[in-house]
Amino acid sequence: MGKVVMLQGTGSSVGKSLLVTGFCRVFAQDGYMVAPFKAQNMSRNSGVTPDGLEIGRAQVAQAEAAGIEPSVEMNPILLKPEADSRSQLVAMGKMRGTIHSMQFADRHHRRKVLWPYVTNSLDTLRRQYDIVVIEGAGSPAEINLRAGDIVNMAVALYADAPVFLIGDIDKGGVFASLYGTHALISDEERNLVKGFIINKFRGDVRLLEPGLDQIEGLTGVGVTGVVPYFTDVYVPEEDSPREARMSGFAGQDGHVEVAVVALPHIANFDEFDPLAMHDGVRLRYVREAEEFGDPDLVVLPGSKVTIADMDFVRDSGIEDRIRRHLWNGRALIGVCGGMQMLGNTIYDPDGIESDKAMVEGLGVLDLDTRFIGEKLTTRTEGRIVGERGLLSGALGMSVSGYEIHVGVTESDEGASRAMETADGSAALGYADRTGRVFGTYVHDLFKNKAFADSIVGNVARMKGLKQPDDSEPFSQEAEFDKLAAYLRKHLDMKAVYGAMGLSS
Incomplete structure (x- = not known):
């Protein structure tokens, strides 16, 4: 032994x-x-x-x-x-x-x-x-x-x-x-x-x-x-975004400003650390509407209790700020539970997560999600199939990550497949018609350096900034x-x- x-x-x-x-x-x-x-x-x-x-x-x-x-x-x-x-x-x-x-x-x-x-x-x-x-x-x-x-x-x-x-x-x-x-x-x-x-x-x-x-x-x-x-x-934080990695002053000129919504039941928040360490980014966490500011990219992260956190986004006034953000032509990403919130409805008829059978989402992606009893936990290999907005120039890019969720999400005509499994058999992410709104079930996408560089570059272009130089390669081994x-x-x-x- x-x-x-x-x-x-x-x-x-x-x-x-x-x-x-x-x-x-x-x-x-x-x-x-x-x-x-x-x-x-x-x-x-x-x-x-x-x-x-x-x-x-x-x-x-x-x-x-x-x-x-x-x-x-x-x-x-x-x-x-x-x-x-x-x-x-x-x-x-x-x-x-x-x-x-x-x-x-x-x-x-x-x-x-x-x-x-x-x-x-x-x-x-x-x-x-x-x-x-x-x-x-x-x-x-x-x-x-x-x-x-x-x-x-x-x-x-x-x-x-x-x-x-x-x-x-x-x-x-x-x-x-x-x-x-x-x-x-x-x-x-x-x-x-x-x-x-x-x-x-x-x-x-x-x-x-x-x-x-x-x-x-x-x-x-x-x-x-x-x-x-x-x-x-x-080293990734274990328990709480209280100590989550944030960049320096978010309003500094010449950088892409990213605001991650610090949901009450936020999950897997360390996946945004590569963005915080990116040379072209200033990242911060938003816990209330008054902290929202004027970011270039908003991220709705994963959640352990999606319906309750959707209520928080709505009741806190953050929903209104997100809608104003989109009206001004800015970008929005939802990951896992965050993607579910971007959709039209979230159904939980069996009370798997909540005593609410249904809650309306933000309705900015034409998606509907239903919670089922079986949780999907898997490592994932995928590729980008979208080519507009946030994903401009990334067509065919290979990415890897993992999925942990109980929801099954279906798309309607207003949401196009933007990411799929490596064999093309299933959708892993969706985008709206402009490409400025993107949602995915795959965690750890920003640890794919080429993908992170592409997202940052596209948001910089939307802001009218010069394309940032590639960030220095990060070595977790070091x-x-x-x-x-x-x-x-x-x-x-x-x-x-x-x-x-x-x-x-």
């Missing part, structure tokens, strides 16, 4: 996912076959494995850092929030219905129904890889949830995994967080904690040294490293290498290897 190491945190958003990504890269660079594992993830950001199964987006990125394809065992349980107390349950890559918070908190349900998915998946990975890097969720010291734990110390105990506990010093109170978490877990669990990691530090580390000594004296656990706050490494270099510099990786019983 492969070795294991586990990263847990004093709370959410302390940097667990990022550091797991970095650990995967370090171990892969050192010649080990390594895989990530997170028993249970709660996120609307998800991806698709090569065999068409859905897992958390963070585990897809971590697998990429490890140099391997993602598999469903890396994230056997995924919760996709639909409301404050309700989530869609995805187990072993398949939608299993809706689960309410009190039901999920039930110890019997977690341990009897979900725990076997966790243990079987972890065992499978350990048989296949030299090292499995395990990520916790939230904090192991959530005393109201510990009885039904299937993601933190329960996993560490099952695997006899050395645990490194991460604290976020940027939030303040890092020593109290580390001490309190260490105090609230059991003696058996404390024996697994081999080191503390202080993350997101700004300043001179010498100022911390008295505290580092004191926390070790209080707990008997040393600090394995202090990782600085850095902004020059790109970003992973930078992250690994940071961790090697600021963490005692020899101690990490030693905790696993390996030599560095």
Whole structure:
């Protein structure tokens, strides 16, 4: 069985996912076959494995850092929030219905129904890889949830995994967080904690040294490293567009301005990061009508709860701004749920997503969508067949991405096929007669550099700007290498290897 190491945190958003990504890269660079594992993830950001199964987006990125394809065992349980107390349950890559918070908190349900998915998946990975890097969720010291734990110390105990506990010093109170978490877990669990990691530090580390000594004296656990706050490494965000990548000042002359509508249930928002990093673009997120401004391109992104988010677009006044935007000859793109909103109607007669049987869309694409019980999750290869407006000059271009949706969309005469599968058997996207409105079910299109350059160039032309120069090629591999270099510099990786019983 492969070795294991586990990263847990004093709370959410302390940097667990990022550091797991970095650990995967370090171990892969050192010649080990390594895989990530997170028993249970709660996120609307998800991806698709090569065999068409859905897992958390963070585990897809971590697998990429490890140099391997993602598999469903890396994230056997995924919760996709639909409301404050309700989530869609995805187990072993398949939608299993809706689960309410009190039901999920039930110890019997977690341990009897979900725990076997966790243990079987972890065992499978350990048989296949030299090292499995395990990520916790939230904090192991959530005393109201510990009885039904299937993601933190329960996993560490099952695997006899050395645990490194991460604290976020940027939030303040890092020593109290580390001490309190260490105090609230059991003696058996404390024996697994081999080191503390202080993350997101700004300043001179010498100022911390008295505290580092004191926390070790209080707990008997040393600090394995202090990782600085850095902004020059790109790894996709896991949970929320709160930290989503935005460009500089959006109104700067000579650039295409892109406004992405930050829907309340936005999904897979990291797919717009390539636009934000494009040399010819200034990208921002719009959360209310007053923030809309005067963009050149508006994007309606994917949504976990499309009907509720359509109501938000309408009730917030953003719909009126979009209509004015189109009246002024500007461009509009809808992705997945966003494309559904561009259509005439969205039907949900079986209450799959909402208690509303039907809601009107924006009606700017002649499409109708009906929700069905079966979710489509697949990687997709396609080609552009539209040749006007946003897609001018892109005819025949090959693109790749993935689909995750429960809706089936049909077009009428007012929407023309603009993207189709590589074999031409099915439509993947539609455009209006002007070509200024484009909708697609395919996520990650902007990670196709030629497609992103073409879209930006066409929007620039509509604005009367000079065609921007091609942006510098982006290398995610180089970003992973930078992250690994940071961790090697600021963490005692020899101690990490030693905790696993390996030599560095």
